Amino acid sequence: MRANLTIEEVQNGLRAKEFSAVELTQWYQRQIKEKNPHLNAYLTLNEEALATASLVDKKISAGAKIGPLSGIPMAIKDVIVTQGIRTTAGSKILENYIPPYDATVVDKIKKQAGIILGKVNCDEFAMGSSNENSAFGPTRNSIAPDRVPGGSSGGSAVAVAADLCTYSLGTDTGGSVRQPAAFCGVVGLKPTYGRCSRYGLIAMASSFDQPGVLAKTVKDAAIVLESIAGPDRLDSSAKDKPLKKWAAEIDQDVRGMRVALPKQFLEEGLNTEVEKSVRLAAEKLTRAGAKVELVDWPLLEMALAIYYIIMPAEVSANLARFDGIRYGMTVGAEDLWSHYQQTRGQLLGPEVKRRILTGTYVLSAGYYDAYYKKADLAKKRMRQLFAQQWQKYQAVLSPTTPTTAFKIGEKTTDPMAMYLSDVYTVVANIIGAPGISVPGGTDSQKLPIGWQLMSAPWREDQMLRLAAVLEKE
Amino acid sequence: MTLSPEQIIKLGDLAKLAVTEQEASTLAVQVDDVLKYIGRVNELETADSIGQWKDTVVNTNVWRADEVRAINEAERNELLASFPSREDDFAKTAPVFKR
Incomplete structure (x- = not known):
């Protein structure tokens, strides 16, 4: 088996019978067995993976038509519920929780007979930027094992980067798909708020949460998005908007597209190597015929403060459901009030x-x-600013993060320093727009740098086309 | 403004979250740091917020009628099995009042 296969390559390999889904699944399972003890990306393995793989092989042998994600081995962030497979949310309080239902995005993958290899590590309840907040230990960055993989979808990013799956699902509330993608050198896609159903995502901040994809290429991310997007009667925020053939149209011309590069995203706190790299990204887009303009949007300086008010407000409400009575772990107490306090405390x-x-x-x-x-x-003001700017610009370019991956333990005692690593990503969540992080080479220490693009809500098509340009050598 | 460990314990009480005294002194410094940073939203001129900015986004509820769906025995057992503490088909909790 060749390493680092993309979804397209697996699809072709399966159809051409170069390998079977069972062989492929076993190959990934061996990889996991060998590398996971050190990386700590997977928390739980799916015992049904090989059974699903053999079902796909039977279908292929019978000449039946299979879906784009059929037989593709993948991993799921542990805040997305999976029926019958332990889902911990990276928390002690759900250490033994076995959900009785599937999230809609999981259901969609299962219906295509996608192969779920297992559940991957994350910051507790998706709260964190380094994966160090998991109750089950930090995941290591596979490129630099003394460094964090980013968070909160750190396990999802490492599983893709270390080739322990073909693609993975994460969730993004303030950058939790894009930031770890940047730190691990993979692609991270956060769709428009409402593009995919949130049903079955263990809620953090409901007005910002969105499932996302971590993949090896922009096209792979687009392929997965086509399969997991769409309205859902179980989540009224998932809208019935036209779904496009994002993957097939990815190579369309970007000539004439206008891209804003906000000066506020190039200021204090930004590592100089990362800044240089973003200027290279701008040149790349320019060479492809897009027009990149430096813009001055002072309101962006408020983004992180807005996020770190609205998000915890919603967290304090959403986390109230973990009371240790209907499911999860519990701590014994004499009366109900202290039961709540002690269980949660x-x-x-x-x-x-x-x-x-x-x-x-x-x-x-x-x-x-x-x-x-x-x-x-x-x-609201931020949304209005962008609503005006999308009349003029098709995308916004920025770094994904102000620095490359930091060392494990470096920021654990200073929460505010940790929060600052989300400074460029939270904007997309505040305005409900799609965002993507594309690998942008490495710094002098060989650590990956991420380039971020955002587009207007529902315009993943434009964003993905520009992202495909950035990805090209 | 500086947050005190006592205020942290009070907040914990409001959130039904036990906070030890040791935790409270660390949390007071950390949460205070965060409050100082996020306080910058007050630099934003929103005096005109009553008029121009008040209703730029109007949130509307999306309702559907409740549906009663019967569940089968297996699903029922699965839900009952999730209770950390159980007596027959009931979730068992600590008493509401102290003895």
Whole structure:
């Protein structure tokens, strides 16, 4: 088996009978067995993987038509529920939780007989930027094992980067697909809010959460998006918008497209090597016929503050459901009130607690006007700014992160320093737009750099075409 | 404004979250740092917010009628099996009032 196969290559290999789905699955399982003890990407393996693979092989032998994701071995972030397969959300409180249902995105993959290899590590309840907040230990960056893979979909990114699956699913609330993709040198796609169903995503901040894809190429990400997108009667925020043939149209011309490069994304805190690299990305787009313009949008300086008010507010409400009564782990107590306090106090980790408390603070009667209300108004203003700018620009270019992957332990005691690694990614979540991180080479320490593109909501087509240009040598 | 460990414990109480005194002193510094940063939203001039900015996005509820769906025995057992503490077909909890 050749390493680092893309979805297209697996599709072709299966159809041409170069290898069977069973052989392919066994190959990945051996890879996982060998590399996972060190990387800690997978938390739970799916025992049904080979059974699904043999079903796909039978279909192929019988000459039956198979779906684009049939027989493609993949991994799922552990905040996305899978029926009968343990789903921990990276938390002690769900250590033994076996969900009785599938998330819609999982259901769609299962219907095509996609091969679920297992569930991958993440920051607890998807809260974090380094994967160090998992109750099951950090995942290591496969390129530099003393460094973090980013987060919160760190396991999903490492599983793709270390070739422990063909593609993976993650979730993105403030950059949790794009930031780890940048740190691990893979592609990370966050679709428009409402493009994919959130049903079965363990909720963090419901107005920002969106499932996303980590893949080896932009085209692979587009292929997966075509299969997981669409409306859902179980999630009214998933909209019935036309689905395009994103993968087939990916090589279409970008000549004449206008791309904004905000100067606020090139300022303080940005590593100089990353900055140089983004200027190279701009040149690349220009050479392909797009027009890149430096713009000045001061409101962007508010993005991270807006995000770190609205997100914890929603976290404090969403996490209230973990009470240790209907499912999950529990801590014995004499009365109900202390049962709640002790179960949550002892089984939730420090970052989750910080966000619940921050959220409780910004929503409290005395501070609501100064924080939550202001942030909501600022969010609306941000959406209006972009609604105007999308009339003029087809995309926004920026670095995905201000720095490359940092060392394990470097920022764990300083939450604010950790939060700053989301400074460029949160914008897409605030305005509900699609975003993608594309590998942009490496820095002098050979650590991957990510280039980010955003487009107007529902215009993944434009974003993916530009991303495909950035990906080319 | 500086957040005190007592305020953290009070917030924990509101959120039904036990916070030890040791945790509270670390959390007070960390949450305070975050509050100082996010406080910058107040630099934004929103005096005109009553008029121009108030309703730039109007949120509407999307309703559908509730549907009662019967579940089969296996599904029922699966749900019951998720209870951390159980007596017959009921989830068992600690008493609401102290003895």
